[in-house]
Amino acid sequence: MTLYQQRAAELARLRKEAIEEAHRKGLNYTEIAELLGITKGRISQIKSGAPPAERAFFGVGPVAVGIPRREVGEGGTADVFDASDRAARSLVEKVLARLSLASSRFEIEPDAAEVPPGDTVVICAPGSAPVAQQLMTEDDTLKLEKVDGEWYLVEKATGRRYTSPATADPADRADIGFLGRREEDGRVIVHIAGMTSMGSHGVAHWLDSNVSGLYEPSVRSASAVVESDVEAGTSVVDSRVVAGPFVTRE
Known part of the structure; x- marks a missing residue:
């Protein structure tokens, strides 16, 4: 039904x-x-x-929303999910409901290598599961790169790099994250990946307010780097795009 x-x-x-x-x-x-x-x-x-028209940003629906399960202990896995990942998922679910899209939840196992069938939102950093590594590798305009022990989001065309402000100053309560969206085999895959889980929450925060401006009927893929400010542990108070959106049209 x-x-x-x-x-x-x-x-x-x-x-x-x-x-x-x-x-x-x-x-x-x-x-x-x-x-x-x-x-x-x-x-x-x-x-x-x-x-609204921007409903199509996430596909036709229903939409499955996944966050990574964290490995706990040697050889063991427990039902442990990061608080910021859960907050990002809840915010995405709120956006979906506002757009008349039904949603379900799935867990991304540490060894998960494939995106589930149907329209999907994957909230997962490349270090948490192979599926996120693959999605990042396949993006047209951005890539993840480790330089001198630090991770950066890098524009493939220019080589310009972006990293979490907290990397240079641990007192800086800000983070960055990747937002990617593409159409594939008649469905939509949206990928959200923070440098930390706070960065993922920040991407969801930005998407909540900006999905209407981001959606265009002719766009087949889009990606951006989003920076966000954090207070009180897990509360995102502001977010903005610092690179992109980079789009590919039909």
């Missing part, structure tokens, strides 16, 4: 997007209604009742 409900929501979104595109091209809503053979009141219902 959830799958059918998600398809219905996507159909409503597409209708709204088509109406708004026709309006941008110069047709008024009365003319659009006449062309579609429906009333102007029905046009208003579609516009007000359908999900």
